[in-house]
Amino acid sequence: MAEHDLCITIIPYLDRHLAFPLLARLVETGLFPIEEVSAAQYELAKGTNMVDYAVSLFQQIHPDEEVPAEYDDKRQSAVSRHEKLQQEAQAVLDVIENPDVAQALRQDKLQNLAYLKDNYNLTLEQITALYNFGQFQYSYGNYSGAADYLYHFRVLSTDNDLNISAHWGKLACDILTGKWEIALEELNSLREAIDSRPHSALLSAAAASANAPIPVPEPALAQLHSRTWLVHWSLFIYFNHPQGRTLLLETFLTPSYLNTIQTSCPWALRYLAAAAILSRKASSATSNPQAPISSRVRNAIREVVKVIQMEEYQYSDPMTSFLKELYIEFDFEGAQRELKRAEKVVSDDFFLGEYHDEFLDNARYLISEAYCRIHQTIDIGDLSERLNLSKDEGEKWIVNLIRETRMGADAKIDLEKNVIHINRPPQPIYQTVIEKTRGLALRSQALGAAVPRTGGNAPNAPGAGASSQQNAPPAVAVN
Template sequence: MAEWDLSQRIIPYLDRHLAFPLLAYLTETGLFPAEEVQAAQYELARKTNMVDYAVNLFESVYPGKEIPAEFNEKRKEALLTNERLQQDAQAVLHVIENPDVAQALRQDKNQNLQYLKENYNVNLEQITALYNFGQFQYTVGNYSGATDYLYHFRILSTDADLNTSAHWGKLSSDILIGKWDVALEELNSLRDAIDSRSTPLPASASAADPAALGQLHARTWWLHWSLFIYFNHDQGRTLLLETFLSPTYLNTIQTSCPWILRYLVVSSILSRKAPSPSSRVRHSIREIVKIVQMEEYQYTDPVTTFLKELYVEFDFEAAQKALTEAEKVVANDFFLDNFGDEFMDNARYLISEAYCRIHQRIDIGCVIWLGMQLWDGF
């Protein structure tokens, strides 16, 4: 199953903190040697301020070796930095957490800044201190603290670049602490910001256009981060279909990350029996089959092959074989393994449905044989 693992394709599009859960999962699956996964975890951790975590990983990767002195220095530096940034941020936090101030703030950020400056002597540098402290809390693994400080910063800041950075940081923090409803709101808000950052480009725009490449890059990262939410939120699979099948994001998948098709296929199968699905979701499999067939030269795996064999080739035996492999792929995928049983139930239903649709007259013996193959074979 290691050949079908997507971690090495997905991790380059994640923040290093979001990569930790994927690597931890790989240590459980046994798809790769444990020492290689631990070495990768260590390489990620040593560049953060999670010093104790990095030391534990060092001891696992290099048993018996003396812990480098740099970790003690880094721990002292982190404690001093934390104290300094907390003091800088506390001044403005004390002001904006005042109920009277919170009630006086409006939607207009410039108006808010003027109000805070005139009445509480709060300046832009103090507001930026919220960002600095929130970012630092993120680097030490205090994701709850990070999400709070970055939230307050974004309410007041007019710095577009820092606001964008804070937006990504808060989204990652919400994901890592499992606040899925809040994370979904952040995800949608970030998508709107990405989509509106530049005016729509004409079809003749050059691929080398910096604006086009920047937006494509942001959407590619957004797609990968969204998987955490769409496969944990109650309505995530249907929301994934509606978003990923939109022309803009489907084009991004086909251009930058065709392996995301696996999650599109699985979501379409899982949403087959979803309560009150939209028309887009209800007919998504038909559309996705065409996409899978079109992108086969770029990406294929047992999950996409199952759909192709069933709806393009109408080869039920080949579809069954592909589904046997697809079950293993789903069971070893960080985002999908909780949906294994549901995926298999819906996939078997699709095979039965497809068989009945293409045969005007059905021999009851064939139906019994098909049922036995589907259920006994898995």
């Protein structure tokens, strides 16, 4: 299943430190030769100040060769630079950690800078020492220390570009230390900054240290790049935070981020589909009324399937194919086949691996839901086979499903005949008409706005020809 692994695709959108966990996962899965993965780890480590780690990787790859002397020089240079930056940063920390200074600081950063300059001769350039030292600590793997220095820098700094860069650095530190609640707050704050400030500075300093340099683009393109990076970085949080899958749907299905995925990273559809599948059973259950489910999450499967169908020409894998076979082709045998392949993809995926059992449970629920929707009498053995379960396992699973979800109101099990009877009251004809005509008024209004109006002429009259129609909004947008 190596052809479906996304690590190589995702790593170019990560800081090199965030890429190390993905490569470590590849070592465990064995999808690629260990020599190639170790070589990739070494190439990333060479660009950091983690000299000892780089040396250990070099010895692992080249056991019969001596360690290059350049690493001794690099180690000495790193030590001396660390001491210098620490002295500069500590001079600033000694001031701002003074209880009297802490009480005097206010929300206004300009006022704080004026106060620090007048009373302690601290300038913005000296405060930047906190950023430099935090960045250096991050480069040699002290993520907790880097997070503290970057936080203090952002409290005082008025440099918008460096503040955004510190945002990215602090987010990476929180991810690498596993502080998911704090990381989620940092992610939301950074997302607000990106959405409100379309400027090239939104690209992080981490981007400059990635595998390939990124040219300075136009503001709108820079905003697209920043959102693309944020989509990839957010996967660490959304698949580790307790409410992460729901939050992923809330974020990725917004127009701006869905457009980003379709434009820049269609492979993120795997994680959008996975989140929709993992959230489906919870959104259908009624056992926990204290946790309200938004309409976007309840309708996530429907929205995701539409996007999958639209973007199939760009990206497809067993995860997206499973939803396609089930909801577009209505091919239960095809869905059963793709579910077997998707199970392996989930097991090997860095972000989805720990959700293997939950994914299978929810995917089987989707098959059961779709199957029961078009049948009134269902043979339990046949349904169990479509769920890739034995007859006994399938019977237990189906009984638990009916008990735990709202399907229990419509389904009754006949254990003697080993069948399920689905009893759905017919929908009133008035309700059917209402559902069919619900969007007609809005569609008519949109179509009316799309029709070119020139004086009193009809659309096909002179003055409303091809030239004017080309400037009208496409009618397909309201279909």
